[in-house]
Amino acid sequence: MAFQDLLDLVGSMGRFQIFQMTFLLICNAMVISHFLLENFTAAIPGHRCWVHILDNATVSNNSSGILSQHDLLRISIPLDSNLKPEQCHRFIQLQWHLLHLNGTFSNVKEPETEACVDGWVYDQSTFLSTTVTEWDLVCGSQVLDSVAKFIYMIGNTVGNLLSGYLSDRFGRKLILTCSLLQLAITGTFTAFAPNFFLYCLLRFLLGLCVFPIVTNSTFLMIEWTSPKFQSLVTALVSCSNGLGNMVLAGMAFAFRNWHHLQLAMSVPVFFFLIPTRWLSESARWLIVTNKPQKGLKVLRKVASKNGIKNSEDGLTMEMIEITSRSWMETAQTKPSLRDLFQTPTLRKHMFLLCILRFAAMISIMGLSIHLQHLKGNTFLLRFLSGAVSIPASVGGMFLLNRIGRRIHALFLHLLFGIFLLTIISIPQEMQTLHVVLTTLATVNGAIISSSNNLHTNELLPTVIRARAIGTIGIATNMGAALSPLFMILKIYSSSLPWIIYGVLSILVGLCSLLLPETKNQPLPDSIQDVENKWKGSRQAKEEGAIIKVTPF
Structure with a gap:
């Protein structure tokens, strides 16, 4: 060129x-x-529903000596198939009886849940803020x-x-x-x-x-x-x-x-x-x-x-x-x-x-x-x-x-x-x-x-x-x-x-x-x-093929 x-x-x-x-x-x-x-x-980031008893500062401080954070989470948020807290639902009413259940019973009625109407709590261990949390x-x-x-x-x-x-x-x-x-x-x-x-x-x-x-x-x-x-x-x-x-x-x-x-x-x-x-x-x-x-x-x-x-x-x-x-x-x-x-x-x-x-x-x-x-x-x-x-x-x-x-x-x-x-x-x-x-x-x-x-x-x-x-x-x-x-x-x-x-x-x-x-x-x-270029390469291939067939 x-x-x-x-x-x-x-x-x-x-x-x-x-x-x-x-x-x-x-x-x-x-x-x-x-x-x-x-x-x-x-x-x-990891997230769950905001719940009053767990995330309200006044309630949480008063309850800290009675129940652990894990116990409060257990009675407020249902578990998913991997036995981790649900990310998008919470119990409508606190399920106190779950603190005393050591197993799963078929005759226990499934508690009613609702969407996260009060917002979410996000895990800030990796990101302090993202557009998702914003x-x-x-x-x-x-x-x-x-x-x-x-x-x-x-x-x-x-x-x-x-x-x-x-x-x-x-x-x-x-x-x-x-x-x-x-x-x-x-x-x-x-x-x-x-x-x-x-x-x-x-x-x-x-x-x-x-x-x-x-x-x-x-x-x-x-x-x-x-x-x-x-x-x-x-x-x-x-x-x-x-x-x-x-x-x-x-x-x-x-x-x-x-x-x-x-x-x-x-x-x-x-x-x-x-x-x-x-x-x-x-x-x-x-x-x-x-x-x-x-x-x-x-x-x-x-x-x-x-x-x-x-x-x-x-x-x-x-x-x-x-x-x-x-x-x-x-x-x-x-x-x-x-x-x-x-x-x-x-x-x-x-x-x-x-x-x-x-x-x-x-x-x-x-x-x-x-x-x-x-x-x-x-x-x-x-x-x-x-x-x-x-x-x-x-x-x-x-x-x-x-x-x-x-x-x-x-x-x-x-x-x-x-x-x-x-x-x-x-x-x-x-x-x-x-x-x-x-x-x-x-x-x-x-x-x-x-x-x-x-x-x-x-x-x-x-x-x-x-x-x-x-x-x-x-x-x-x-x-x-x-x-x-x-x-x-x-x-x-x-x-x-x-x-x-x-x-x-x-x-x-x-x-x-x-x-x-x-x-x-x-x-x-x-x-x-x-x-x-395409025509030239095609002609070269054709000439090469002819040479191979007729070497003399």
């Missing part, structure tokens, strides 16, 4: 790329935390907690679609900067939401800008590097996600009040706006969108930062026009979403990528947002997954370069599915093995997401890459939004949702072989590049 020749002249991995990537990776580490923030801010999102209102997550996912979906169009229209740098500002403002205001409705609205607005930041920062790294360094970029993005997990776990451990945690993860984003003025726009995007003079200016700036001397002599408008003539013609007509489905090869790629990313995200998000359901320490699991993902991402980079994108995806998806199916088959008593497998599965899911993003970027043309990724992001976020709904199946079997997640991952791994290999191949810049 023409731009690769220009990139070689200015340096495809020099000081410019290192400094720009460092800043963008730090941004990613902080921003990606918001995607998993409700693991802690919306955690559901607005009593438990029992009959527990569905509202899922509604809040669903609204946030809808924000992600809309944000993907809008950012795809806006990034291709106005550039990667501008949309990245605007999204950072929006995240900082809405994230900070969320901490002061006075009611649940405003909280959901602010989370929706925050969801609009998370993926635009992630995708545009990835564009500004991928589009400034040569193919041999693109797997390195993917590994570094995965490492930054791991660092973000560690930061989130540490912050959540330090700030047990959800308001304070929300502020701690949002206010620092304001400071990231300052260095954005020194970011360089993608020259590849500038030239493809018929802005060659701006592209030339940026290329010369990058060459200077990379220490390339006499760059003005080697980089001229004539050279830009000669090496980029093919996409200059393409740039005269503005591409639209319709163009994604008009040519056979790109249409096939889009269809497969949407289906595979949709199914993959159901499994990955199923694990990521339901760590609490696995009965482990959420702080520890989140921190360990972040710490282990850093060396695992480096190893994944070498594996990605060694075996290619398709086999890499097959291997990781199969392994992820096996991990999930194994976790549910081991007894809860084996806590160490349970933590190890859950950590490995979480790390595996993070690496899958990064490698999938790389493969997707390498399959789509620059001229419409952002809008294509936005369209695929809709399917991805639909999978993420539907993922929590599978937990409803726990009423039939506690293992059924995890079986579905595991089987889906294995099927995605097998189907990923339908996508073409992009290892060490330049990024396509126009839609015609995608079609020509």
Whole structure:
């Protein structure tokens, strides 16, 4: 592709790329935390009904010398099937006779119960405050907690679609900067939401800008590097996600009040706006969108930062026009979403990528947002997954370069599915093995997401890459939004949702072989590049087959 020749002249991995990537990776580490923030801010602590004799300070103090707290709880709250206090019901009248029952008698009439009309008492040993305790999102209102997550996912979906169009229209740098500002403002205001409705609205607005930041920062790294360094970029993005997990776990451990945690993860984003003025726009995007003079200016700036001397002599408008003539013609007509489905090869790629990313995200998000359901320490699991993902991402980079994108995806998806199916088959008593497998599965899911993003970027043309990724992001976020709904199946079997997640991952791994290999191949810049590459590979296969049949 023409731009690769220009990139070689200015340096495809020099000081410019290192400094720009460092800043963008730090941004990613902080921003990606918001995607998993409700693991802690919306955690559901242990709870039971508020009862007058137990939780009224005056009554409790007068009775403390007569009955223990356990006795008062026994006569006030019924027990569930696990012989633990019910979370959503209490006795209408105090059952004093239960203090004298040593067994279960069939002739004893079942005491009448009622809902928690006076509110709930929450266990504050882990979290001092969450959105659940703030607005009593438990029992009959527990569905509202899922509604809040669903609204946030809808924000992600809309944000993907809008950012795809806006990034291709106005550039990667501008949309990245605007999204950072929006995240900082809405994230900070969320901490002061006075009611649940405003909280959901602010989370929706925050969801609009998370993926635009992630995708545009990835564009500004991928589009400034040569193919041999693109797997390195993917590994570094995965490492930054791991660092973000560690930061989130540490912050959540330090700030047990959800308001304070929300502020701690949002206010620092304001400071990231300052260095954005020194970011360089993608020259590849500038030239493809018929802005060659701006592209030339940026290329010369990058060459200077990379220490390339006499760059003005080697980089001229004539050279830009000669090496980029093919996409200059393409740039005269503005591409639209319709163009994604008009040519056979790109249409096939889009269809497969949407289906595979949709199914993959159901499994990955199923694990990521339901760590609490696995009965482990959420702080520890989140921190360990972040710490282990850093060396695992480096190893994944070498594996990605060694075996290619398709086999890499097959291997990781199969392994992820096996991990999930194994976790549910081991007894809860084996806590160490349970933590190890859950950590490995979480790390595996993070690496899958990064490698999938790389493969997707390498399959789509620059001229419409952002809008294509936005369209695929809709399917991805639909999978993420539907993922929590599978937990409803726990009423039939506690293992059924995890079986579905595991089987889906294995099927995605097998189907990923339908996508073409992009290892060490330049990024396509126009839609015609995608079609020509497919035709060229098909002709090469046909010629190879003829040579095998007729060696003379």
